[in-house]
Amino acid sequence: MVKRVSLGDAACPVARSLDGIGDWWSLLIVRDAFDGVSRFGEFQKSLGISKGILASRLHGLVALGVLAMTPAADGSAWQDYVLTPKGEALFPVIVALRQWGEAFCYRPGEPHSALVERSGGKPLAPLVVRSAGGKALRARDTVVRKLSC
Amino acid sequence: MVKRVSLGDAACPVARSLDGIGDWWSLLIVRDAFDGVSRFGEFQKSLGISKGILASRLHGLVALGVLAMTPAADGSAWQDYVLTPKGEALFPVIVALRQWGEAFCYRPGEPHSALVERSGGKPLAPLVVRSAGGKALRARDTVVRKLSC
């Protein structure tokens, strides 16, 4: 491989995001964190991931500022991994992936988990990309402008 | 590795999405496709990816139904890779990653590309997760319900 290509200095925000969280496990760890998982052993059981990879991913996400290690929570002397504001901001990413998976990755009638409103249990509205004025936009209504600030 | 863990049969839509498009390159290929890239050589030049990986990723995305191969477009005898409706539906995922990257992966004032409205050039509104009734929701206002249909 010589060296896995680094996108960390790319001008495209999509590339830079994926450089940090675009690997096989990071977004699943973040999804579990949204679900309330916070302990090393819980992540490992939930994901079926090997401990070595989990440790390196957790430390990577902490270094990136997506997760933070906080002492205790239930009083024990161990660590909790909790979402930072930067990690919380990934919520739309997770929801977008979830809605796409629900719509396209299951056969009709095949059971799957669903994200619902906590009070009431009703499903969420589909994510919609909107203009600054609030108008719904399709992909072809948008264009990438290079190198703005 | 024995065998890379397969998430293709997971009950969680996030896991299933990532099983298909969660690798290092697939989402960047899709991003370029949204940007109008359609030829093998264009993808290769834009991404700096090796041809072997690009070929396997393109074929994987075609097998998944995200891209389709269509003959010609400019009349030549080669193939175009274009987004299918399933691929077009990834637009909110790309936008979510882009907005997160813009917000958290650049130093203040550091230049980056931006996705803007085609007519007018104004930036997009931030993606917001909403309830079925249209109310904006934070992560903690939602909960995962297991195994619904």
Added chain:
DNA sequence: CCAGTCCAGTTCTATTTTAGAACCAGACGG
């Protein structure tokens, strides 16, 4: 306070995936 067990890793090795270069075949252009 001591042995046994659980939690949270680190280290090790075999296997898989990846990157990149070299190679190849079919269009295309003169």
Added chain:
DNA sequence: CCGTCTGGTTCTAAAATAGAACTGGACTGG
């Protein structure tokens, strides 16, 4: 036809991964 461009496939070395073994500190029961 003959060189060149496009779109790949094949090859090898390097990197990432899974899984098991190992470690060491924290709780638990007696």
